[in-house]
Amino acid sequence: xxxxxxxxxxxxxxxxxxxxxxxxxxxxxxxxxxxxxxxxxxxxxxxxxxxxxxxxxxxxxxxxxxxxxxxxxxxxxxxxxxxxxxxxxxxxxxxxxxxxxxxxxxxxxxxxxxxxxxxxxxxxxxxxxxxxxxxxxxxxxxxxxxxxxxxxxxxxxxxxxxxxxxxxxxxxxxxxxxxxxxxxxxxxxxxxxxxxxxxxxxxxxxxxxxxxxxxxxxxxxxxxxxxxxxxxxxxxxxxxxxxxxxxxxxxxxxxxxxxxxxxxxxxxxxxxxxxxxxxxxxxxxxxxxxxxxxxxxxxxxxxxxxxxxxxxxxxxxxxxxxxxxxxxxxxxxxxxxxxxxxxxxxxxxxxxxxxxxxxxxxxxxxxxxxxxxxxxxxxxxxxxxxxxxxxxxxxxxxxxxxxxxxxxxxxxxxxxxxxxxxxxxxxxxxxxxxxxxxxxxxxxxxxxxxxxxxxxxxxxxxxxxxxxxxxxxxxxxxxxxxxxxxxxxxxxxxxxxxxxxxxxxxxxxxxxxxxxxxxxxxxxxxxxxxxxxxxxxxxxxxxxxxxxxxxxxxxxxxxxxxxxxxxxxxxxxxxxxxxxxxxxxxxxxxxxxxxxxxxxxxxxxxxxxxxxxxxxxxxxxxxxxxxxxxxxxxxxxxxxxxxxxxxxxxxxxxxxxxxxxxxxxxxxxxxxxxxxxxxxxxxxxxxxxxxxxxxxxxxxxxxxxxxxxxxxxxxxxxxxxxxxxxxxxxxxxxxxxxxxxxxxxxxxxxxxxxxxxxxxxxxxxxxxxxxxxxxxxxxxxxxxxxxxxxxxxxxxxxxxxxxxxxxxxxxxxxxxxxxxxxxxxxxxxxxxxxxxxxxxxxxxxxxxxxxxxxxxxxxxxxxxxxxxxxxxxxxxxxxxxxxxxxxxxxxxxxxxxxxxxxxxxxxxxxxxxxxxxxxxxxxxxxxxxxxxxxxxxxxxxxxxxxxxxxxxxxxxxxxxxxxxxxxxxxx
Numbered sequence: 016x017x018x019x020x021x022x023x024x025x026x027x028x029x030x031x032x033x034x035x036x037x038x039x040x041x042x043x044x045x046x047x048x049x050x051x052x053x054x055x056x057x058x059x060x061x062x063x064x065x066x067x068x069x070x071x072x073x074x075x076x077x078x079x080x081x082x083x084x085x086x087x088x089x090x091x092x093x094x095x096x097x098x099x100x101x102x103x104x105x106x107x108x109x110x111x112x113x114x115x116x117x118x119x120x121x122x123x124x125x126x127x128x129x130x131x132x133x134x135x136x137x138x139x140x141x142x143x144x145x146x147x148x149x150x151x152x153x154x155x156x157x158x159x160x161x162x163x164x165x166x167x168x169x170x171x172x173x174x175x176x177x178x179x180x181x182x183x184x185x186x187x188x189x190x191x192x193x194x195x196x197x198x199x200x201x202x203x204x205x206x207x208x209x210x211x212x213x214x215x216x217x218x219x220x221x222x223x224x225x226x227x228x229x230x231x232x233x234x235x236x237x238x239x240x241x242x243x244x245x246x247x248x249x250x251x252x253x254x255x256x257x258x259x260x261x262x263x264x265x266x267x268x269x270x271x272x273x274x275x276x277x278x279x280x281x282x283x284x285x286x287x288x289x290x291x292x293x294x295x296x297x298x299x300x301x302x303x304x305x306x307x308x309x310x311x312x313x314x315x316x317x318x319x320x321x322x323x324x325x326x327x328x329x330x331x332x333x334x335x336x337x338x339x340x341x342x343x344x345x346x347x348x349x350x351x352x353x354x355x356x357x358x359x360x361x362x363x364x365x366x367x368x369x370x371x372x373x374x375x376x377x378x379x380x381x382x383x384x385x386x387x388x389x390x391x392x393x394x395x396x397x398x399x400x401x402x403x404x405x406x407x408x409x410x411x412x413x414x415x416x417x418x419x420x421x422x423x424x425x426x427x428x429x430x431x432x433x434x435x436x437x438x439x440x441x442x443x444x445x446x447x448x449x450x451x452x453x454x455x456x457x458x459x460x461x462x463x464x465x466x467x468x469x470x471x472x473x474x475x476x477x478x479x480x481x482x483x484x485x486x487x488x489x490x491x492x493x494x495x496x497x498x499x500x501x502x503x504x505x506x507x508x509x510x511x512x513x514x515x516x517x518x519x520x521x522x523x524x525x526x527x528x529x530x531x532x533x534x535x536x537x538x539x540x541x542x543x544x545x546x547x548x549x550x551x552x553x554x555x556x557x558x559x560x561x562x563x564x565x566x567x568x569x570x571x572x573x574x575x576x577x578x579x580x581x582x583x584x585x586x587x588x589x590x591x592x593x594x595x596x597x598x599x600x601x602x603x604x605x606x607x608x609x610x611x612x613x614x615x616x617x618x619x620x621x622x623x624x625x626x627x628x629x630x631x632x633x634x635x636x637x638x639x640x641x642x643x644x645x646x647x648x649x650x651x652x653x654x655x656x657x658x659x660x661x662x663x664x665x666x667x668x669x670x671x672x673x674x675x676x677x678x679x680x681x682x683x684x685x686x687x688x689x690x691x692x693x694x695x696x697x698x699x700x701x702x703x704x705x706x707x708x709x710x711x712x713x714x715x716x717x718x719x720x721x722x723x724x725x726x727x728x729x730x731x732x733x734x735x736x737x738x739x740x741x742x743x744x745x746x747x748x749x750x751x752x753x754x755x756x757x758x759x760x761x762x763x764x765x766x767x768x769x770x771x772x773x774x775x776x777x778x779x780x781x782x783x784x785x786x787x788x789x790x791x792x793x794x795x796x797x798x799x800x801x802x803x804x805x806x807x808x809x810x811x812x813x814x815x816x817x818x819x820x821x822x823x824x825x826x827x828x829x830x831x832x833x834x835x836x837x838x839x840x841x842x843x844x845x846x847x848x849x850x851x852x853x854x855x856x857x858x859x860x861x862x863x864x865x866x867x868x869x870x871x872x873x874x875x876x877x878x879x880x881x882x883x884x885x886x887x888x889x890x891x892x893x894x895x896x897x898x899x900x901x902x903x904x905x906x907x908x909x910x911x912x913x914x915x916x917x918x919x920x921x922x923x924x925x926x927x928x929x930x931x932x933x934x935x936x937x938x939x940x941x942x943x944x945x946x947x948x949x950x951x952x953x954x955x956x957x958x959x960x961x962x963x964x965x966x967x968x969x970x971x972x973x974x975x976x977x978x979x980x981x982x983x984x985x986x
Contacts, residue, residue, distance in 0.1 A: 031055050032090055033064035043067070044439055044525055047099055057088040064090045067527050068099035069514075069536070072124055078262070078269055080487045081512055085532045086502075093512065093526070093534075095490075097124055118156035120193040120200055127256045128299070129200050130311075131155055131193065131223065133231065134253070140174070143234045143247055150176050151186060151236065151245060153219065155202060158189050172204040173219040175245070184208040186245060187219040199224055200254045210243040219245045226250035260334040261297035263344055265399060270344060272296055272335060272368065272396050274489060274544065282552065283380050283390065291317045294366070294378055294390065296346070297331055313348040314364040314388065327351040328388050329364040341814070344368040344397050354386035364388045367814070369825070370398035371803070377562075379776070379801065381814070382821045391814065391825070393803060412450035414484045414491050416544075423491060425449055425513075425541055427520060433458070435470070436535055438525045444470040447511075447523050447535065452479065466495045467509040467533075475499040476509040476533060490514050491542055501531040510534040515543035517601050540601065550586035552625040559625070559634055561585055561661070561692050573672045573686065578609040581616070581672060581684065583657060585636065588619035603638045604657040604684065614644040616684045617657035634661040634693045645682035653682040660685065661693035701772045706739065711772040716833045718777045718802065723830050730813050730824065736800075738779075740765025749781045750798040750822060761785065762822050763798035777802040777831055787820035798822045802831035 021028040033051025041048050047068045054062025066079055079092040118132040134141070134155040140162055142152045152162040153173040160166065164174035164183045172189035176182070187204025194201050200223040207217030226232065232251035239245050261273040275296040283292040293300055293308060293315040300312055308315035312327035329348025336345050344367070351362030363386060366378065371393025378392035395416075414423045432455040433446040446453045446468045453462045462468035465475035466482070477495020484493050491513040498507035508531070511523065516538035526536040550562040564571075564585040573581045582589060583604035598605035604616040617638035624637040641655030659670070668690035678685050701711045707721035725739040735742040735751040745751035750763035763781025771778045778801050785796040797820070800811065805827035814823045 030062070032062040043527070046526070048527075058086075060088050062088055062090070064092070065527070066092045066094050069093060069095045070097070070100040071095045071514075072097050072100055074273075077271075077273070077488070081490060081492060081510075081534075083510055083532065083534065085528055086505075091527055091534065095488075095514070100124065117192050120195045122195055122256060125256065126298075129193070129195070129223075129254050129256075131200070131202075131253055136160070141234055143236045144178070145236045145239070145245075147178055150178055151219070151247065152176070153186075153204065153221065153234075153247070154189070155221070156189075156193065171207075173207065173217075173245070175207075175217065184210075184217060186217045207243075211241075215242045217243045217245070219247065221247045221249060223249045223251055223254045225255040226252065263335045263337045265337050268399060270337070270397060270399070271488065272344065272346070272394075274396060275394060281378050283378050289319050291319075292328070292380060292388075292390070293317065295331070296366070297335075299331060309352060312351065314351070314366075314390075316388075326362065328362045335368075338367075341367070341812070342370070342399070357386055360386045362386050362388065364390065367391045368397040369393050371395065372398075372806075379778075381799070381801075381823050384821070389823075391801070414486070414493075416486060421544060423513075423541060425539075427541060428537075428539065431455065434523050436523050436525050438533075445476065445509075445525070445533065445535075446470055461499070465498065467498075467511075467535075469507075473499075474501055474507055476507045481508075489544065498531075505531045507531040507533075511537055513537050513539060513542035516540060517543055559693065561636070564688075564690070564692060571670055573670050575672045575674060580607045581605070581686070582607070583616070583659075583670075583686070584619075585659065586619075599642070602641070604641070606644060606684070614642050614655070616641040616644060616655040628660070631660075635659070636661070641682075643682075644684075645679065656681075656683045658683050658685045660687050662687065662689045663694040664689035664691055700769045701777075703768075703770060709770050709772070709777060716772060718772070718831055718833055720802070720830050723808070723828060728811055730811055734762075734813060734822075734824075735759075736811055736824070738765075738800075749779075750800075750824070752822075762796055776804070776833075794820060796820055796822075798824065800824045800826055803827045804832040805829055 032054040034053045036050070036052050039050045039052075041050065049066045049068070051064045052061065054064070056062075074095045074097050077094065077096050079094045081091075081093040083091055085091060118135055119128055119130050121128050135157050136154055137157075138161060140152040140154045140159045142150055144150055150163070151173060152164075153159060157172075158169055159171050159174055162171075162174040163176040164171060164185060168185055168188075170188040171185050173186035175184045175186040185207040187207040189204060191203055191205075194203070202221045202223070203218070204220075205216070205218040207219070209215070210217055221234065230252060232249055234247050234249045237246040237248050261276055262269050262271045264270075276298050281294045283294055295313050298313070300308055300315055308317075308325045309327035311330045313331040314328040316326045316328055318324040318326070329351040331348055333347050333349065337343075338345050346366045346368065348364040348366075349361070351364065354360040354362050365387060367381075367389065369391060372395060376393050378390045381389040381391055383389075412425050412429070414425075415421070416423070426449075428449040429451065430448070433448045433453045436445045436447055437443070438445070446458065446462055446465075448454065448466060451466075453465050453468050459468070459470070459473035461473035461475065462470075464478060466479055467476040468474065469476060475498040477498045479495070481496035482493065483496075484491060486492075493511045493513070494508065495511075496506070496508040498509070501507040510533070512526065512534060514536065517540050519540060521537055521539040523535045523537045526534045528534050550560065550565050552559050565587045570582040570584055570589050572583075575581070581604065582598070588601045588603060589598065589605065598613050599615045599618070601619050602615040602617065603619040605613055606616055607613050618640040619638065624635070626635055626637075627633070628635050636659045637656060639654060639656045641657065643652040644655040645653060660673075668688055670686045670688045673685040673687055675685060701709055703709050705721075707719065707724035709718045709720070710716070720738060723738065725737065725741060727742060728736045730736060733753050735744060735753070736749065738749060740747045740749050742748035742751040744753075744759040745761045747765050748761050748763065749765050749768070750761075752760040752762050754760045761783050764783050765781070767782040769780045771780070778799060781798045781800075783796045787794045787796055799821070801814070801823065803825060806829060807827075808829055809827045811824045811826040814825045
């Protein structure tokens with residue numbers, strides 16, 4: 016143990032808290048435990064350390080965590096890892112036809128895919144000799160061709176022939192796929208020619224074994240058994256699993272990127288060659304239908320046209336490193352496809368992970384420099400912060416992550432009677448309650464003020480007033496202190512370690528501890544961090560992006576003709592614990608019948624299918640693994656599926672339910688959605704309406720940079736930045752470089768600016784007239800500024816300098832936070848026609864000046880009278896509308912918050928989804944018509960707002976569509 020608070024010269028800085036011993040591995044309460052003993056002296060004994068290993072099939076490259084002490088002499092850690100999971104027996108695959116043989120196999124524990132397609136031969140097989148007696152010829156994943164046995168047997172996989180004779184035998188047919196057994200990939204050939212007087216049939220087993228020093232390697236004959244089975248071994252790097260480390264140590268802190276490797280591969284769009292990129296973290300890309308990226312690629316470029324060329328930009332292998340200058344994690348992928356600009360090199364990729372608070376962010380393409388592609392990604396996993404326990408609080412039922420902002424609400428775990436947790440080693444039973452004291456019948460009196468209590472002697476193991484919480488890795492630990500007196504004058508305390516289990520709410524189980532300190536383990540879906548499935552797909556070379564329809568809270572809802580209400584989300588599970596027991600956690604869609612029954616219609620964890628329907632040509636998103644919502648009897652248990660069919664439209668649109676008899680038979684719940692987000696995405700520039708105000712016409716997102724528009728900044732003493740083009744030493748310069756004494760170089764011209772908005776993040780591109788040199792001589796010097804939403808204003812930073820040709824800056828500022836401008840059309844824009852009775856105004860609504868009206872006689876109203884009447888009439892209408900709109904308290908609060916936010920100019924969280932609260936404002940209720948303005952109606956624009964300026968114009972229809980608030984959802 017290292018005491019970081021002490022100097023290196025202090026002899027007590029390093030303490031021995033345990034050494035290996037002969038009996039250090041044990042099985043305790045269902046977990047493997049490793050114990051080190053005989054550390055330094057303490058109390059009446061010596062220091063001991065115990066590590067409790069917990070199984071998680073997906074946990075790779077993890078470290079011990081959750082440290083706590085029991086007494087003065089015992090240290091405890093927990094370690095969640097796939098290495099602690101029981102080994103599974105391999106099963107030989109079932110026979111398949113030759114035409115269906117595949118050449119890929121997956122490690123079931125890690126998900127890593129091995130591909131031996133390179134070993135398949137269409138001309139000649141592989142050969143290996145057995146002591147100069149026999150020659151074995153075989154193929155991999157396909158029948159053998161052009162062998163000594165001829166071609167009469169179309170299923171033959173192995174040919175055995177005598178080297179000095181003429182006998183030839185079928186030594187096994189191709190009858191099964193590759194299979195995986197404890198680190199070895201195996202190809203089996205069986206059903207060959209008879210041997211030993213027809214007692215057996217010849218068979219061959221080829222074992223592919225990892226050796227990353229042999230390249231693809233060569234086969235070697237091993238042995239023959241009495242039943243005519245021939246064993247061949249093949250050492251090759253094709254079956255070496257890349258187990259890249261996904262953590263980096265920064266001082267005493269470990270930053271872990273592995274949570275990013277467990278989500279679906281990210282899709283990045285860019286203007287470079289109109290390409291799109293698929294990106295994975297610390298592991299190869301997951302094979303998906305329609306995407307044939309080279310095997311093992313961690314980053315794949317898809318170039319539209321040219322048969323949608325797919326190029327590997329590098330394979331994972333190197334460990335991430337920490338860049339102390341930029342305060343970022345850098346991950347490099349190497350050995351991609353052959354570089355187009357230098358045939359002697361291969362493509363490489365560099366991913367720069369910077370600290371960001373949005374757990375739902377996506378990577379961004381930065382540049383291509385020769386053979387290297389650079390991407391950036393702002394993620395919470397790259398943040399350096401000292402995590403300290405939350406102070407004691409009366410809210411004993413939640414935890415708010417200070418980095419991601421995610422709130423974990425554990426109220427669903429509360430019960431009317433306490434949970435009972437048994438320590439099998441001692442027989443002790445502990446009573447546990449969430450969100451309050453232990454209550455219920457037959458509860459010992461002394462336990463009534465405790466969160467955790469030992470049943471046998473009513474000793475309290477912690478009270479609500481002494482609650483604290485902290486997050487360690489991906490686990491959340493609650494600590495309850497100041498329990499009852501235990502072991503002389505010590506007070507007992509308890510720890511509950513919450514770990515993610517997406518499947519259920521779970522119950523607590525005893526983990527470790529004795530005496531005055533115990534630790535419980537609670538696997539529950541409530542402890543799962545936000546995971547938003549990517550809502551992008553490249554189909555036929557076009558990028559479709561539905562991410563704006565994915566809601567961070569709440570749900571989309573539709574009512575059918577039978578008064579059933581459907582709640583669903585897009586690409587992400589429904590949020591909130593108020594969904595009820597029938598709507599399973601992790602559900603993508605649920606139905607609440609008119610009688611109140613709630614059922615799940617699809618799971619967000621199920622395989623997502625996003626495809627173009629071959630008949631209609633429309634974009635379809637489909638999820639399965641719902642509950643049997645259509646069952647009519649015991650034999651009918653078809654799981655429900657949710658299908659959303661998107662069509663290209665001019666607005667954001669809203670969903671509608673499709674009532675179809677065929678769907679009822681197949682238990683498919685189908686929705687249609689006409690939306691601009693289903694149109695083929697081409698990255699196009701966004702509009703700057705006024706200096707410093709940029710609007711995205713697709714989503715109505717607005718970024719207002721006016722507060723920093725004409726302010727000059729200096730970056731690393733070399734670069735001058737001024738968004739208005741007023742840098743001190745460069746005319747029209749947004750970016751100006753000090754190239755030497757009294758010499759300055761223009762890197763970005765304000766008159767050559769283009770703005771892009773990706774995932775509500777603004778990127779400004781400034782070019783110049785100066786041409787680059789070398790291999791980039793056909794390009795112009797360009798600067799890119801990537802604006803990042805932050806809670807505070809920080810100075811811009813240089814992120815990338817590519818061959819003195821491309822300069823990339825990152826600027827974290829609250830001015831970059833996106834706002835959705837929402838305007839309720841004023842009734843003052845309505846044309847009011849003067850009355851035709853008793854006056855001289857014509858019935859066509861023509862306009863006459865005041866003098867003409869007066870001369871016409873007949874008691875016509877004067878202009879001042881008309882103005883007064885109209886003003887009074889409009890005032891009454893406006894007052895009525897205000898009363899209708901703001902009769903609900905939540906609307907009044909929302910309006911006040913919006914006005915307060917406008918004047919305080921506080922940074923707002925950047926969303927890649929539409930927040931539920933804002934959606935209620937956008938779509939409204941009943942017959943309200945609300946318009947999201949485009950660039951021409953920005954807050955700083957003086958031009959009038961016109962009806963044809965809107966990009967989203969949705970009229971809510973009663974009993975057809977409604978966007979529920981969190982409180983109303985499934986109430």
